[in-house]
Amino acid sequence: MSTLNITAIQTNLHWEDKASNLRMLEEKINSVQQKMEVVILPEMFSTGFSMNAESLAEKMDGPTVEWMKKMASSKNIILTGSIIIEEDGLHYNRLIWMQPNGQSGYYDKRHRFAHAGEDLHYAAGKKRMIASVKGWRIHLLVCYDLRFPVWSRQAIYSKVPGGDGTAPGEPEYDVLVYVANWPERRVHAWKTLLQARAIENQCYVVGVNRTGNDGNNIYYSGESMIVDAMGEVLYTKANEEDILTITLEKEKLYEIRNKLPFLKDADRFHIEP
Secondary structure, three states: OOEEEEEEEEOEOOOOOHHHHHHHHHHHHHHOOOOOOEEEOOOOOOOOOOOOHHHHOEOOOOHHHHHHHHHHHHHOOEEEEEEEEEEOOEEEEEEEEEOOOOOEEEEEOOOOOHHHOHHHHOOOOOOOOEEEEOOEEEEEEEHHHHHOHHHHOOOOEOOOOOOOOOOEOOOOOOEEEEEOOOOHHHHHHHHHHHHHHHHHHOOEEEEEOOEEEOOOOOEEEEEEEEEOOOOOEEEEEEOOOEEEEEEEEHHHHHHHHHHOOHHHHOOOOOOOO
């Protein structure tokens, strides 16, 4: 069974300073000695969680996406994290999945954090994204999406030709990834929900959060987490910058799913766009 190396970069961010953030993140990525395959950065890693969308947004051919291409190619990794993108006159909190060959996919954050006015500055995404690497399927989400379990729920029913469409199929994904700027004042919810998403979907969950104070003097304690399909915490770190590379094992994931086949009893549902 295959393995997958995940590198999580938990870091402070320079407020609305793209050049400083990209320089800092490049140094951190270059410092990793272990084998990297997928490197995960926090939400809005080039700016911090800013509502100044109009002044900070870039196009998909802008400098931050080009930096991601350069880093993915030079290190032979998949690099992912969210940035502020402008497209067709709208702004998106967009997670980029950059491959080493320069090809990319993206996911636009669906659930905007209205408590901070994100819904006033950013358009909502309408489609989920499940990426594939080395036979692993990875569902990519952003911060506040964590509070809405239907959006991340495994759909395990496959359409049967000539049948009623109720035959159980394979789970959609193996890993849930959340990139975040999740403040310390609500970190109990962050930790609890990451474990809940792993248990209910019988998958690995990787949550990558930032540290330090942002430009609004909101403190982030990090507490990035990697959780297995039983909800056991494999890694977490509070109040410090950190870089962790961990190897996920598909054999252990399948062992849990086969021993405890709870997903076959799941409810069927349809998500409206």
